[in-house]
Amino acid sequence: MARLLLLLLLIPLAAAGADCRPVPHAMGVSCIADQPQRIAVLDSGELDVVLTLGLQPVAATTPSHAGQFPVYLRDQLAPTVDLGVPQEPDMERLAALKPDLILGSKLRHGRYYPILSSIAPTVLSERIGASWAENLQLFAWALNQQDRARRWQQQFEQRCADIRQLAQQKQQPTVSVVRSMQSHIRLYLQDSFVGNLLQRCGISRPLAQQATGFAVRLRSPVAIKQLDGDILLLSEYAVERGSLIRRWQHSGFWSLLQAPASGQLYSIEDSWWMLGIGPTAALRILDDIEQVLISYDVD
Amino acid sequence: MTWTNRLLCMAACLLALLSPALGDPVFSLLQLWQFSLPSAPPSLEALILQELRWPRTLVAVLGGAALGCAGCLLQRLTANQLASPGLIGINQGAALGLVLLIMSPLPLSPLLSFSAAFTGALLAMVLVFMLTRLSFGFLSPEGLLLCGALLGSLYGALTLALLLINQHALEQIRFWLAGSLSYVEPSQLGPMAILVISGLLFAFALQRRLQVLELGSDAAHGLGINPLHALIQIMLVILVLTAAAVAVIGPILFLGLIVPHLSRSLWGDQLWRQLSGSAVLGALLLLAADSFIRLTPQADQLPPSVPLAVLGVPCFIWLIMRRYARES
Numbered sequence A: 001m002a003r004l005l006l007l008l009l010l011i012p013l014a015a016a017g018a019d020c021r022p023v024p025h026a027m028g029v030s031c032i033a034d035q036p037q038r039i040a041v042l043d044s045g046e047l048d049v050v051l052t053l054g055l056q057p058v059a060a061t062t063p064s065h066a067g068q069f070p071v072y073l074r075d076q077l078a079p080t081v082d083l084g085v086p087q088e089p090d091m092e093r094l095a096a097l098k099p100d101l102i103l104g105s106k107l108r109h110g111r112y113y114p115i116l117s118s119i120a121p122t123v124l125s126e127r128i129g130a131s132w133a134e135n136l137q138l139f140a141w142a143l144n145q146q147d148r149a150r151r152w153q154q155q156f157e158q159r160c161a162d163i164r165q166l167a168q169q170k171q172q173p174t175v176s177v178v179r180s181m182q183s184h185i186r187l188y189l190q191d192s193f194v195g196n197l198l199q200r201c202g203i204s205r206p207l208a209q210q211a212t213g214f215a216v217r218l219r220s221p222v223a224i225k226q227l228d229g230d231i232l233l234l235s236e237y238a239v240e241r242g243s244l245i246r247r248w249q250h251s252g253f254w255s256l257l258q259a260p261a262s263g264q265l266y267s268i269e270d271s272w273w274m275l276g277i278g279p280t281a282a283l284r285i286l287d288d289i290e291q292v293l294i295s296y297d298v299d
Numbered sequence B: 001m002t003w004t005n006r007l008l009c010m011a012a013c014l015l016a017l018l019s020p021a022l023g024d025p026v027f028s029l030l031q032l033w034q035f036s037l038p039s040a041p042p043s044l045e046a047l048i049l050q051e052l053r054w055p056r057t058l059v060a061v062l063g064g065a066a067l068g069c070a071g072c073l074l075q076r077l078t079a080n081q082l083a084s085p086g087l088i089g090i091n092q093g094a095a096l097g098l099v100l101l102i103m104s105p106l107p108l109s110p111l112l113s114f115s116a117a118f119t120g121a122l123l124a125m126v127l128v129f130m131l132t133r134l135s136f137g138f139l140s141p142e143g144l145l146l147c148g149a150l151l152g153s154l155y156g157a158l159t160l161a162l163l164l165i166n167q168h169a170l171e172q173i174r175f176w177l178a179g180s181l182s183y184v185e186p187s188q189l190g191p192m193a194i195l196v197i198s199g200l201l202f203a204f205a206l207q208r209r210l211q212v213l214e215l216g217s218d219a220a221h222g223l224g225i226n227p228l229h230a231l232i233q234i235m236l237v238i239l240v241l242t243a244a245a246v247a248v249i250g251p252i253l254f255l256g257l258i259v260p261h262l263s264r265s266l267w268g269d270q271l272w273r274q275l276s277g278s279a280v281l282g283a284l285l286l287l288a289a290d291s292f293i294r295l296t297p298q299a300d301q302l303p304p305s306v307p308l309a310v311l312g313v314p315c316f317i318w319l320i321m322r323r324y325a326r327e328s
Helices: A002-015 A044-052 A091-096 A106-119 A132-143 A146-169 A193-200 A221-227 A244-249 A252-256 A270-275 A279-294 B003-021 B029-036 B044-078 B090-103 B110-136 B141-165 B167-178 B186-205 B207-214 B217-222 B227-249 B253-267 B271-294 B305-327
Strands: A021-025 A028-032 A039-041 A057-060 A101-105 A122-125 A175-180 A185-188 A215-218 A231-236 A265-268
Touching: A021 A122, A021 A132, A028 A122, A039 A044, A044 A057, A044 A101, A044 A132, A044 A279, A091 A106, A101 A106, A101 A132, A106 A122, A122 A132, A132 A146, A132 A193, A132 A279, A146 A279, A175 A193, A175 A244, A175 A270, A185 A193, A185 A221, A185 A244, A193 A270, A193 A279, A215 A221, A221 A252, A221 B044, A231 A270, A231 A279, A244 A252, A252 B044, A270 A279, B003 B029, B003 B044, B003 B253, B003 B271, B029 B044, B044 B141, B044 B186, B044 B207, B044 B227, B044 B253, B044 B271, B090 B110, B090 B141, B090 B167, B090 B227, B110 B141, B110 B186, B110 B227, B141 B167, B186 B207, B186 B227, B186 B271, B207 B217, B207 B227, B207 B271, B217 B227, B253 B271, B253 B305, B271 B305
Parallel strands: A039 A057, A039 A101, A101 A122, A175 A231, A231 A265
Antiparallel strands: A021 A028, A175 A185, A185 A215
16 A cells, blocks of 8 residues: 555656656656657567557567567567567667667566666566566556557457356366476466466366466476376477477387377467467467367267 | 405495485385386386486496596506596587587487587597697607696687577586486487497406506517507597596596595505496496485486585595595
């Protein structure tokens, strides 16, 4: 409550004498132009939000191992300056572009906030991933696109309800989401983007993947049974640079899994399942889930 | 054979046979026997033993014996107690070979990465030989040590530069660089075993030549042995042993340096004793370190060099203090 009061006090101060809208965010309050024209985004989640709301950024970062903008956004994306990896955006290049709004997260860019806000008004979300829906609201406010965000939200709720109903029809099969990296396997839990999305839309997860937290990391196939579910969705990050699951698939341990044996192993696209962490990615994931559920036979 | 000798050999054999039971989960002796048999029905337990624990034990035994033996040969050859295979550029050459493979467009198969590390070590040593020949005018153990250390730091710097440029290579090679037995590739086991076993056989076969070399090159000529040939042969054995071990388990520097000392303080200066003692002790220590790691919660991430150094360094210091106390 005290924080809110402080915020209310600060808003008029920040707004005083400027032709801009005050937007409170994770690092304070920033004063933003009525319609920002030159938007820079520092992570794939923010990139997804900006494109979902029908705008184009002037600059964006690229996920470190992929070395390119997420594949599923490429068609929507006009030529955009590459700022390097999200963890260390290229500040000089960013400053040279003279943006009028920078979007990022406190989690990844909080320590750069003084620099960022000296370049342009900056709005940072608290976290990334599981907070994607709140981030959409925050950035929609910063971008002055609340109407579009609201319409998107309605569309999403509808899709989500369809999926929930479909899952119920199929007697709630458990869906395991596995991401294979170079040297470990990740199982995403509730506090991740995918985990949060699936939970919102009533998809059951295997017992080992129901915990709170971001992800479980496995390095040894001893715990391979944690990967199992009625349906196993497998995503591989930068396959050309090695994917641990391939080694497991060649070992005897793979035969312990039920899902592949019963034809319920599906390859999913890393770019929107894992890299996107934004609203457009979320709808794509629901499309995939729908396909998989439709072809799932209840015995 | 003294009683310590017998005791250690027995301890090594016993640990090698029982170590697969250790880890998460721990198996009872009966389970160890049942699930290790090839006829065991496919179950998680059988897979853990047959695909993970036994290969891991085998690699620890082979790698430990190879590094201990190579260290012993090098210390005797150079008459330098500080010499270790890590000092003459073999490890750094293997690392450079592996990093270059990761950065190349070639696929990263286990066999290919073994070959890359092995070839890297081989080429690194050839360069050390050439540099020694060029700068000293002849091949001497001291020259090899100096040029090996010099070129080793150059390889190390190049590897570091490449890894800093290429982040994903760093992620890929991180565990190998720290030295790890956590995931043994079945396809690497064969070539490693062949190279290490033949290296060990050659090491024992070349004992007499090494002893003659220790008497000086005049004595060697007098006994009809070409000291240059003998030197090159022994260096090759050291190279094969070290490269085969390092290519699979990564650079575990401690073993090559400490094991020959331990062996000598237990069994004395006689070459045969020190050499066989180094092989047994190397295997025992690496196996013990790896078994210990498997009982910790960080089993997949802790490199064996950590317990080896944390427990080994104080023991080693105690050993040195005892010897000096006795000598003064």
